[in-house]
Amino acid sequence: MNKKTIKHSSYTLKPAHIIETKYLTDDIKYFKLRFTDGTDLDYTPGQFVMVSMCGVGEVPISISSTPTRKGFFELVIRKAGKVTSDIHSLKTGDKIGIRGPMGRKIPLSTIEGKDLIFVAGGLGIVPLRSFIDFVLDNRRDFGKVEILLGCKTPEEILFKDEIKDWEETLNVEFNCTVDKADPKWKGNVGLITSLIPSIFVYPERTYAIVCGPPIMYKFVIKALLEKGIKEDHIILSLERHMKCGVGKCGHCQIGNYYCCQDGPVFFYHEIKNNWEAL
Amino acid sequence: MQRYYVLNKNKLINFLSFIQSRSKLAAPVKKGEKSYAFEYITDLEKIALHYLPTILPVKKYFLPQRETLIEFNKKTRKTTHVIEFEELTLFGVHTCDLVGMQCLNAVMVEDPKDINYLERKNKLTVIAFECNSYCDEHATCGIMRTFIPSSGYDILFTEFDTYFLIHIGTTKGSEIVNESRLFDVAQKEHFDELNKLRKRKEEIFKPEINASYDELKKLMERACCTGAWEGIFDKCLSCGTCTNVCPTCYCFDINDDIDLNLLNGCRMRTWDSCQNEGFAKVAGGENFREERKNRQVHRYMRKFKYPVDKYNMYFCTGCGRCSRACVAKISLKETMNLLSERIKL
Amino acid sequence: MKPKVAFFDFACCEGCQLQVANFGEELLDILEVVDVVNFREVMSENGEDYDIAIIEGSITNQHAVERIKKIREKAKIVIAYGACACTGGINAMKNNFEMPEIMHYVYKDDAKYFDTIPTKAVDQVVKVDYYVHGCPVYPKEFVDVLKCVLQGVEYKVPEKSVCTECKLNENECMFDKGLTCMGPITKAGCNSWCINNGNICFGCRGFVENPAKNAAIEVLKDHGLNPELIIKKINMYNTVLDEKLKKKGEE
Numbered sequence: 001m002n003k004k005t006i007k008h009s010s011y012t013l014k015p016a017h018i019i020e021t022k023y024l025t026d027d028i029k030y031f032k033l034r035f036t037d038g039t040d041l042d043y044t045p046g047q048f049v050m051v052s053m054c055g056v057g058e059v060p061i062s063i064s065s066t067p068t069r070k071g072f073f074e075l076v077i078r079k080a081g082k083v084t085s086d087i088h089s090l091k092t093g094d095k096i097g098i099r100g101p102m103g104r105k106i107p108l109s110t111i112e113g114k115d116l117i118f119v120a121g122g123l124g125i126v127p128l129r130s131f132i133d134f135v136l137d138n139r140r141d142f143g144k145v146e147i148l149l150g151c152k153t154p155e156e157i158l159f160k161d162e163i164k165d166w167e168e169t170l171n172v173e174f175n176c177t178v179d180k181a182d183p184k185w186k187g188n189v190g191l192i193t194s195l196i197p198s199i200f201v202y203p204e205r206t207y208a209i210v211c212g213p214p215i216m217y218k219f220v221i222k223a224l225l226e227k228g229i230k231e232d233h234i235i236l237s238l239e240r241h242m243k244c245g246v247g248k249c250g251h252c253q254i255g256n257y258y259c260c261q262d263g264p265v266f267f268y269h270e271i272k273n274n275w276e277a278l
Numbered sequence: 279m280q281r282y283y284v285l286n287k288n289k290l291i292n293f294l295s296f297i298q299s300r301s302k303l304a305a306p307v308k309k310g311e312k313s314y315a316f317e318y319i320t321d322l323e324k325i326a327l328h329y330l331p332t333i334l335p336v337k338k339y340f341l342p343q344r345e346t347l348i349e350f351n352k353k354t355r356k357t358t359h360v361i362e363f364e365e366l367t368l369f370g371v372h373t374c375d376l377v378g379m380q381c382l383n384a385v386m387v388e389d390p391k392d393i394n395y396l397e398r399k400n401k402l403t404v405i406a407f408e409c410n411s412y413c414d415e416h417a418t419c420g421i422m423r424t425f426i427p428s429s430g431y432d433i434l435f436t437e438f439d440t441y442f443l444i445h446i447g448t449t450k451g452s453e454i455v456n457e458s459r460l461f462d463v464a465q466k467e468h469f470d471e472l473n474k475l476r477k478r479k480e481e482i483f484k485p486e487i488n489a490s491y492d493e494l495k496k497l498m499e500r501a502c503c504t505g506a507w508e509g510i511f512d513k514c515l516s517c518g519t520c521t522n523v524c525p526t527c528y529c530f531d532i533n534d535d536i537d538l539n540l541l542n543g544c545r546m547r548t549w550d551s552c553q554n555e556g557f558a559k560v561a562g563g564e565n566f567r568e569e570r571k572n573r574q575v576h577r578y579m580r581k582f583k584y585p586v587d588k589y590n591m592y593f594c595t596g597c598g599r600c601s602r603a604c605v606a607k608i609s610l611k612e613t614m615n616l617l618s619e620r621i622k623l
Numbered sequence: 624m625k626p627k628v629a630f631f632d633f634a635c636c637e638g639c640q641l642q643v644a645n646f647g648e649e650l651l652d653i654l655e656v657v658d659v660v661n662f663r664e665v666m667s668e669n670g671e672d673y674d675i676a677i678i679e680g681s682i683t684n685q686h687a688v689e690r691i692k693k694i695r696e697k698a699k700i701v702i703a704y705g706a707c708a709c710t711g712g713i714n715a716m717k718n719n720f721e722m723p724e725i726m727h728y729v730y731k732d733d734a735k736y737f738d739t740i741p742t743k744a745v746d747q748v749v750k751v752d753y754y755v756h757g758c759p760v761y762p763k764e765f766v767d768v769l770k771c772v773l774q775g776v777e778y779k780v781p782e783k784s785v786c787t788e789c790k791l792n793e794n795e796c797m798f799d800k801g802l803t804c805m806g807p808i809t810k811a812g813c814n815s816w817c818i819n820n821g822n823i824c825f826g827c828r829g830f831v832e833n834p835a836k837n838a839a840i841e842v843l844k845d846h847g848l849n850p851e852l853i854i855k856k857i858n859m860y861n862t863v864l865d866e867k868l869k870k871k872g873e874e
Contacts (some may be wrong), residue, residue, distance in 0.1 A: 001363070002364055004360070005360050006361060006393060009393050011348055011359055080561035081561045083776075240558070241560050244547075246392075248386075250552060250557075254566075256584050256588070309793075311800075313795040343792075514838060516784070516835055517784040517808070519787075522787060535767075536774075540773055606838060606841070606842050
């Protein structure tokens with residue numbers, strides 16, 4: 001067998017430095033990264049990158065920062081398997097290989113000027129933070145902004161400081177509910193769907209952006225539709241097993257779509273008849 | 279360019295020796311009573327000119343079972359994309375397998391292009407061998423209309439009593455034929471024979487499924503989420519064989535390997551199967567295709583529905599490998615017939 | 624500092640340890656990265672200070688229970704090594720009988736002198752960090768597991784069947800040869816070692832995750848095996864896994 005090497009391909013890695021890192025919970029760690037060549041990651045909220053630990057493997061990770069803030073990008077990673085565990089061992093100054101951004105760039109102009117409801121279940125807040133910060137950096141271009149967050153327990157709520165900031169300075173309605181309260185918890189208890197009926201929406205000009213565990217979507221979509229929000233105004237970020245990120249390996253297929261190329265962000269009307277989507 | 283030639287049967291061995299002088303040669307050899315495989319050939323006598331579809335289709339030369347994509351060094355942090363390839367001539371590729379290669383081509387040239395596949399393909403020469411009759415009862419090349427070779431080869435051999443009629447598909451094919459000096463230009467009588475054969479083949483190869491070619495996709499669309507599949511896949515063991523032997527299945531897994539010093543390593547891709555338990559499972563544990571039945575429905579959708587929407591091609595070549603190799607005897611023909619009984623189009 | 628490795632054997636034939644001794648040159652590479660401090664089969668020293676405990680054999684009496692617990696306390700990492708340790712192996716076949724019955728069958732009137740319990744895989748007694756399946760282990764997989772240990776990451780046993788690997792190796796199918804084979808429902812990871820060498824798969828690595836057991840029984844029946852033999856074939860290496868599956872089903 002002969003062998004030759006090539007400079008750039010879908011699988012070549014681009015080195016990035018870790019410029020900041022901190023634990024958000026016991027098993028969730030935040031990473032701030034910068035490409036070693038100083039370039040910016042050219043991405044849109046909802047996209048993801050493949051993160052490489054050579055010798056261990058590669059995993060898809062959603063981008064948690066907004067492209068409006070330059071010079072870095074942020075990932076928030078839960079320890080779930082061997083690659084993510086290995087990523088957790090990295091410290092500030094360490095280098096890491098990146099492929100991406102991957103996935104569809106959704107036209108943000110469609111949501112410009114609209115009222116927005118963000119619905120996040122648990123870790124779903126991580127990719128939604130990219131949208132939220134994007135909106136907040138262009139706050140005047142958007143109408144009412146409402147964030148609904150559902151977590152298992154109060155300790156699982158991520159970005160607590162930022163949430164405070166969103167509420168206090170950026171005119172954002174924030175509502176949170178937990179499945180199981182602790183003695184200190186004063187907020188709502190119950191499923192995320194319980195937060196939806198009481199919010200006030202102008203259906204015509206409202207877009208909902210949803211991300212959470214697979215089980216959540218059906219119920220949240222139902223509640224949103226009951227609010228009168230239109231099918232093409234519901235934006236969903238779906239999770240699937242991904243290996244190549246370039247629409248070839250087949251793992252992330254959702255019916256006719258490759259989640260890694262055609263998604264992971266979809267409009268509800270695009271996938272509502274897809275037998276494998278929800 | 280002259281497109282049709284004739285090779286006298288007793289010169290076949292000379293031609294194959296000529297091929298061997300130019301590149302490595304791979305051709306079908308007998309592995310067991312009913313099993314054949316494409317293998318590198320040193321001894322020309324071993325070639326099985328008439329064979330049942332090989333265990334694995336020739337995709338293994340375009341998209342090898344295991345293939346290095348990246349080499350890395352943990353200390354220098356250097357990573358390099360590598361392409362493994364070889365100059366190789368495939369001799370004896372069946373008509374159905376030509377279609378399989380065209381299906382894979384459609385996938386791999388789509389952006390982002392798969393450079394490893396395309397580079398490797400460039401180095402391969404394909405000499406096809408037309409099937410003049412059914413290989414066995416599992417084949418469905420009648421309904422899939424894959425029994426007449428159309429393209430995808432450099433040279434096509436069609437067998438007659440004492441000679442092969444040769445059709446040149448590419449410039450590369452033309453060069454080989456000319457350089458070998460073994461071929462004669464085809465005459466009218468040869469074309470007459472070819473026409474007769476092709477007509478006879480239209481009589482031999484008839485739709486094996488009670489639905490028309492165009493209806494196959496509709497059948498899938500209607501059947502997809504219904505009870506039409508009831509009972510068909512209860513026998514399935516999810517062993518993954520049907521996809522591995524399929525000429526149009528290309529799903530793969532990517533894994534890293536590293537030496538014991540944890541210094542040098544590589545990232546490899548290996549064939550994977552949508553029938554495997556972990557195929558659609560995410561890190562959190564959710565399995566998006568947990569039921570074996572759904573994995574099979576997904577497989578059928580990937581043959582008769584999704585690629586039609588995307589590439590306007592059925593990704594079934596009618597080779598019959600999935601049925602032939604299934605230890606649970608799940609047959610594509612029977613499945614499709616059952617669906618067509620259960621679904622009114 | 625190279626991690627210190629100790630091999631221990633419980634109820635087993637020690638054939639898996641023999642695989643290591645048979646490694647040849649690759650063994651030298653392994654010895655470059657680990658220190659073997661205890662390996663009864665090949666050396667006389669028996670160090671009691673170790674980081675990695677490699678356990679061959681299943682747990683079949685109370686003494687073994689105590690001993691494996693002590694090893695677990697000392698070791699940072701425990702590797703279940705070979706079918707007996709990973710799944711109880713063939714030793715677990717006895718679990719298909721009532722204890723007094725099987726004890727009498729083996730020891731006759733002397734049964735009362737023997738302390739024995741139903742066979743347990745190591746992970747039924749203590750926490751196991753890594754598994755190297757097989758009877759015997761497949762050397763390359765052992766090296767792969769070792770690399771994961773050295774990198775401090777988990778080793779994932781492939782979630783696919785032996786058939787998957789066998790097809791990639793383009794072997795003639797045993798069923799086509801008129802034989803029967805456990806490949807379709809047996810965990811991959813051995814690169815279809817036996818079939819590559821002309822043998823059928825006996826299923827020594829244990830069931831795939833979520834095996835289609837009933838369908839497998841039907842296939843074997845279809846190929847002429849009688850039901851009793853099929854159950855025995857399956858039980859040979861899967862008794863403990865079957866117990867676990869049943870328990871999971873009840874939950």
